Amino acid sequence: MAERQRVGFIGVGLMGHGMAKNILEAGHKLTVLGHRNRKPVDDLVKRGATEASDVGEMALASDVIFLCLPGSPQVEASVADIIAAKGDVRFIIDTSTSNPVSTRMLAERCAKAGITMVDAPLSRTPKEAWEGTLDVMAGASEEVLAEVRPLLEAFAGKIVRVGECGAGHTMKLLNNFVSMGYGAIYAEALAIGAKNGIDAATFESVISGGRMDCGFFQTFFKYVVGGDRDAHKFALRNAHKDMRYVVSLANESGIASHVSSSIKNGYATAEAIGRGDDYVPMIADVIAELNGIRPSKA
Structure with a gap:
């Protein structure tokens, strides 16, 4: 994966704010989605991020989209919107704590749309998210993980491949x-x-x-x-x-x-x-x- 990527980030809450900040500081072009809490969005925009009005707009502006959402219902809705946008997204990386049954189903849908789904849930706290030292449990093939690893390394101090997609969750x-x-x-x-x-x-x-x-x-x-x-x-x-x-x-x-x-x-x-x-x-x-x-x- 090239050094500089067009990255979208959906879910800049307690964990996502620090993760997105570190992705931005690693030199990637970042697009974030509006959040009910304006403070992290406004902070990221001040740091150089762009705010998208909806998921479709983000999908058209991103090669990789990170999800850091409350659970599978929100993830499923976001993935459906990304697929429907028919943009240039190659990877969706779900860092939420999601239901693996749902994750495996979404991975199949994404594959049909030419998108690779990676589950990369997190361990540790918002403090480590801000410091860029989170632990990541990645579900992906070795080849896919090698490609997205530089992005994960922007906010993670430890990345462990635990199996194929679904194994991370x-x-x-x-x-x-x-x-x-x-x-x-x-x-x-x-x-x-x-x-x-x-x-x-x-x-x-x-x-x-x-x-x-x-x-x-x-x-x-x-x-x-x-x-x-x-x-x-x-x-x-x-x-x-x-x-x-x-x-x-x-x-x-x-x-x-x-x-x-x-x-x-x-x-x-x-x-x-x-x-x-x-x-x-x-x-x-x-x-x-x-x-x-x-x-x-x-």
Whole structure:
């Protein structure tokens, strides 16, 4: 792939803003789509990006289009608009956390239109998106990945090919299954502890630095113990969406989903009671409140 590309970017939200900024700083011509939050769009335009009025206009101005959207319904709508525009788009790179069943279907549709679909979901946070050090789980052939890798390297510090198209989103869901599972376990453990004389600070002091410590644990407890609401900026409604996709994939695969369904139901409850815009560590507050425990911060 030539050094300078015409790149479109749909979804310049918490993650997409930093990613698009780094693509622009790598020297590529960038077109962005208007977003309900004008701040990142205006910032990118000031940095040299062009704003498209709709997906069709972007498709006519781009060789590669990145998607960083809330989920598969939005991805499906955007891909349909890109195909309908009949522009020069060669690659669609979906960095969203999408349903692999949908991704594989879209890849077939794109192939018929002469477009190659790549799933390249992300790990880490908006901070790393801005710094250009995200982790990418790529679903593509080795040849295709080699071609788009320079663009991914604009915002990623680690790129792992996990298989063909669809495998990236599968791996991302497995990754989120594990992390959201930890969140659900921490929340329930804290509730049990609170009822039996173990407060959150004590729990954190025992686990921290031991074999069960990890980066997710640290950001989770920066909120639970430290009160930092922005320590892990991933909404509970997104956690619920991802776990719905995990359960759907398990069902599609004929796998009994005892654990994933239970975890999904915890996040479903949080969204159902109006806490969907809270961040993942706040699941600890939800579980505490449902059990008659008043959360306290150190």
